[in-house]
Amino acid sequence: MRRVVITGIGIVSPIGIGAQTFWDNLLAKKVGIRRIQSFDPSGFSSQIAGEVPPFKISEYVPKSYRKATKVMARDIELAVVAADGAFRDAGLQSRAYTDAPTIPATRFGCNIGAGLINVDLAELTAALHAARDGNKIDLQRWGREGMGQLTPLWLLKYLPNMLACHVTIIHELKGPSNTITCADASSHLAIGEAFRTIQRGDAELAICGGAETKALPMSVVRQILLKRVTETHNDSPAEALRPFDADADGTVVAEGGGLLILEEYEHAKARGAKIYAELAGFGASQDSYKVTEPDPTGRSYGNAIAKALADAGAAATDVDLLVPHGLGIPTHDRAELAGLRRVFGEGLSKVMFAPIKAQTGALAAGCGVDAAAAVLSLHAGRVPAAINSRKPLDGIALNLSPEVREANIDLAVSSVYSLGGQNAALVFRKLES
Amino acid sequence: MHRVVITGMGWITPMGHSIESAWKGLLAGESGIARTSLFDAATFPTSISAEVKNFRLADHIAEVGSHIDGGRNTQFALAACSQAWKHSGLDAAKLDLDQVGIYLGSGEGSLDFDAFTAANLRAWQPATNTLDTVKWAEVALELMNVTRELEQEPNMPLSHLALLTGARGPAMNCLTACAASTQAIGEATQILRRGDAQVMIGGGAHSMIHPFGVTGFNRLTALSIANDDPARASRPFDAQRGGFVLGEGAGMVILETLDHATARGAKILAEVAGYGSTADAFRITDQDPQGRGAIVAMQEALRDARMTPADIDYINAHGTGTRENDGNETLAIRSVFGDRAKRCPVSSIKSMMGHLIAAAGAVELICCVLAIRDNMLPPTMNLHHPDPECDLDYVPNQARPARVDVALSNSFGFGGQNDSIIVKRFVG
Numbered sequence: 001m002r003r004v005v006i007t008g009i010g011i012v013s014p015i016g017i018g019a020q021t022f023w024d025n026l027l028a029k030k031v032g033i034r035r036i037q038s039f040d041p042s043g044f045s046s047q048i049a050g051e052v053p054p055f056k057i058s059e060y061v062p063k064s065y066r067k068a069t070k071v072m073a074r075d076i077e078l079a080v081v082a083a084d085g086a087f088r089d090a091g092l093q094s095r096a097y098t099d100a101p102t103i104p105a106t107r108f109g110c111n112i113g114a115g116l117i118n119v120d121l122a123e124l125t126a127a128l129h130a131a132r133d134g135n136k137i138d139l140q141r142w143g144r145e146g147m148g149q150l151t152p153l154w155l156l157k158y159l160p161n162m163l164a165c166h167v168t169i170i171h172e173l174k175g176p177s178n179t180i181t182c183a184d185a186s187s188h189l190a191i192g193e194a195f196r197t198i199q200r201g202d203a204e205l206a207i208c209g210g211a212e213t214k215a216l217p218m219s220v221v222r223q224i225l226l227k228r229v230t231e232t233h234n235d236s237p238a239e240a241l242r243p244f245d246a247d248a249d250g251t252v253v254a255e256g257g258g259l260l261i262l263e264e265y266e267h268a269k270a271r272g273a274k275i276y277a278e279l280a281g282f283g284a285s286q287d288s289y290k291v292t293e294p295d296p297t298g299r300s301y302g303n304a305i306a307k308a309l310a311d312a313g314a315a316a317t318d319v320d321l322l323v324p325h326g327l328g329i330p331t332h333d334r335a336e337l338a339g340l341r342r343v344f345g346e347g348l349s350k351v352m353f354a355p356i357k358a359q360t361g362a363l364a365a366g367c368g369v370d371a372a373a374a375v376l377s378l379h380a381g382r383v384p385a386a387i388n389s390r391k392p393l394d395g396i397a398l399n400l401s402p403e404v405r406e407a408n409i410d411l412a413v414s415s416v417y418s419l420g421g422q423n424a425a426l427v428f429r430k431l432e433s
Numbered sequence: 434m435h436r437v438v439i440t441g442m443g444w445i446t447p448m449g450h451s452i453e454s455a456w457k458g459l460l461a462g463e464s465g466i467a468r469t470s471l472f473d474a475a476t477f478p479t480s481i482s483a484e485v486k487n488f489r490l491a492d493h494i495a496e497v498g499s500h501i502d503g504g505r506n507t508q509f510a511l512a513a514c515s516q517a518w519k520h521s522g523l524d525a526a527k528l529d530l531d532q533v534g535i536y537l538g539s540g541e542g543s544l545d546f547d548a549f550t551a552a553n554l555r556a557w558q559p560a561t562n563t564l565d566t567v568k569w570a571e572v573a574l575e576l577m578n579v580t581r582e583l584e585q586e587p588n589m590p591l592s593h594l595a596l597l598t599g600a601r602g603p604a605m606n607c608l609t610a611c612a613a614s615t616q617a618i619g620e621a622t623q624i625l626r627r628g629d630a631q632v633m634i635g636g637g638a639h640s641m642i643h644p645f646g647v648t649g650f651n652r653l654t655a656l657s658i659a660n661d662d663p664a665r666a667s668r669p670f671d672a673q674r675g676g677f678v679l680g681e682g683a684g685m686v687i688l689e690t691l692d693h694a695t696a697r698g699a700k701i702l703a704e705v706a707g708y709g710s711t712a713d714a715f716r717i718t719d720q721d722p723q724g725r726g727a728i729v730a731m732q733e734a735l736r737d738a739r740m741t742p743a744d745i746d747y748i749n750a751h752g753t754g755t756r757e758n759d760g761n762e763t764l765a766i767r768s769v770f771g772d773r774a775k776r777c778p779v780s781s782i783k784s785m786m787g788h789l790i791a792a793a794g795a796v797e798l799i800c801c802v803l804a805i806r807d808n809m810l811p812p813t814m815n816l817h818h819p820d821p822e823c824d825l826d827y828v829p830n831q832a833r834p835a836r837v838d839v840a841l842s843n844s845f846g847f848g849g850q851n852d853s854i855i856v857k858r859f860v861g
Contacts, residue, residue: 039566040566040567041566041570042567043566043567043568043569043570043571043574044570044574068717071717105714106711106729110712114608115586116541116585116586116587121553121564121569122562122563122564124553125553125554125556125557125564126557126562128550128553128554128557129554129557129559132554134554135551135554135555136547136550136551136554137546137550137554137644139472139473139474139475139476139644140473140475140476141476142476142644142648143474143475143476143477143478144476147477147648147651147652148652150648150652151652152652152653152654153652153653153717153718154648154649154652155648155649155650155652155653156653156717156718156847156848158649159608159610159847159848160587160608161608161609161610161846161847161848161850162717162848164609164712164848164850165712165717165847165848165849165850166717168712168713168714168849169714169715169716169717169849171714172714173712173714174711174712174713174714174725174726174729175711175712176710176711176712177609177710177711177712177850178607178609178616178620178710179607179608179609180605180606180607181586181587181588181606181607181608182588182591182604182605182606183586183588189605193605193620196623196627200623200627202733217566217569217570217573218573220570221570221573221574221577221582222577222579222582222583224574225574225577225578225579225582226579226582226583284534284602284603284604284605285531285601285602285603285604286534286535286591286592286595286600286601286602286603286604287595287601288530288595288596288598288599288600288601289596290596291499291583291589291592291593291596292583299601300531300601303531303601307629418588419583419586420586420588420589420591420592421592421595421604422588422591422592422604422605
């Protein structure tokens, strides 16, 4: 079986752009959640989000590609920025950086998970206004006069596969490409699928993970209607997202993207690449419970982790670090703990937990950031703090610390689940020297 | 590596709600295209489409329950899956449901058009051309419904199928535009080959026949505007082709490892022989004009199937009826098949059924299996004006009997996503 290693990390997150900045700020316990800046949120009961610090997309694409940034929705921009970081970190000379690329284009895959991309409300409404009949649209006028006001490429801004398309064009990647759209599980499923692609020999390298923004009015209203977000921390955003904490009352929307470069081990060695860790196992499963909440028994969630461990040839007792999904929604965190107990049993209290969403917010399809955090922790031998997990939920003691810890980490797991019941887990292993 | 076979099929299409009725229509060269009725499209550049007609979820599944909250895409998916499941003879009570997975290429659910547009209009400040997000929030929270919002998420068809079937194995949705459900079935095959599941439900569902869907495609000038002659509006490979006709629907197949299918005595409909997937890496708006990505996708599928072009008896083309696609696809087929290209029949059912977008590939793969079963090739209708760019045997205007043991289906998505899949007659 071909082995797969991680040789590059690209991150765009509320606590910084670039893997190093993200990691430094994560360890510094910085929180990227604050009052929403990109629009006036005062009409919403939840007014906070994890927003990415300002950036100029034109600085992350080749000069020749600047025009195309006009048709990038925010989600696409996040993926493009994360991809640039991943390529630079991996030291790979793609078409974005040279006229003589040294990467094997047809053997380079791209699996970028995405969410349901929201349209730019102001752009659309300016056109809708031309066809309004009171508070409704007169479709006949829309057909005649309204739609023509939209840019011809309007639809292409919002297709979920455009994250991968722009990245494949910018970096000239012609291998297997896929776009997983399974909400919060998208990134991990995409990484798992890319892993299989390399294992079976259909590619030597792949860029994979996901990106999404939910820091938009349309996403916020949906999350409020779904009762997923905290409405009590508008004045205390740094304490808002409280994974596995008895005082938690909801999660916090955010935006971001996390992409990994996966590379076949011999290929990475041959080019003298920096290797962060081995991707040793992947598992996926589905709840069959409800579309609106996770199975409270955690049965399938646990199965995904168990499958990933078996895939890695590891036992539950081998796991040193877990980056859980940890949304800070009490019913969800309970279901997650139930699933984890099925895997780890009493040993659950020994596994070091790094519930990083307290600092980043819930990154949805951008949870590749969580996977990257597991890789960076393992590589650095440092465990990020659990800044807001103080009172154990239901009295269940977990191995959490309000401070950053040093530890030898041989095996790390990152696991997620989606609203809708898709579960995915990845197992990372320290490469033996 | 496990061999993977197809043991059940189901679809909901603009030409019928059962495999046999729609297949009969396809072989008879009928059309599912008519004036759009789902909304008032009278003044849109395109006012025709291929709608699924007279659909009632209750006609297809025993307990409708909260499935009725699902979007049009989800309801089509549930009905198609139910057909495929029954067709396969699978019995949930006898299955290890942790070994039953789902891989769909489904699109997003239907937008709540009235609530969404009302929120936007009521919050619009014409004086400044800005949206008052405070007002927007107030109206949106008043008008929008939690279920209708959630059901727009593209993973919802998948999640509903898990509830319908009890499947708890690996589950994913890929949304790679018009290539999505071919990709889903190809990737589901890989999961089974590796032994990560015993059974996979594969396919896709989509409906973009709504004001913004048609708006988007009309702005791209991708749609046919032959509104006066719906049945002849979709003209793949014809010199007078002018774009595709938007359709909707779902296609689902039950895939199993050969061992699992054999052990339970299942009737095997066909074997999945090969799959290839590539990216053009060219432009978001155009296909690679030399068809390079499509060429490699077909070559990869052939390599994966350990076949040569001489083994392929029929190609179900992507064949959208756009000027660009049909020329490029022809070029790509010629490049891969060489001398064999002109002797290998190629057809596009989109001439009759329209383009089901994310669901297109699954429906077209099912046609390949039926072509193998019946040794019949569905025609490319409306092909009357030869285009020097398109010089293959497109099975014009009339279905044709032909020995078909192996068929290849192409699907190409906006942004340069190329997928090819090969199915063959099952020989034990």
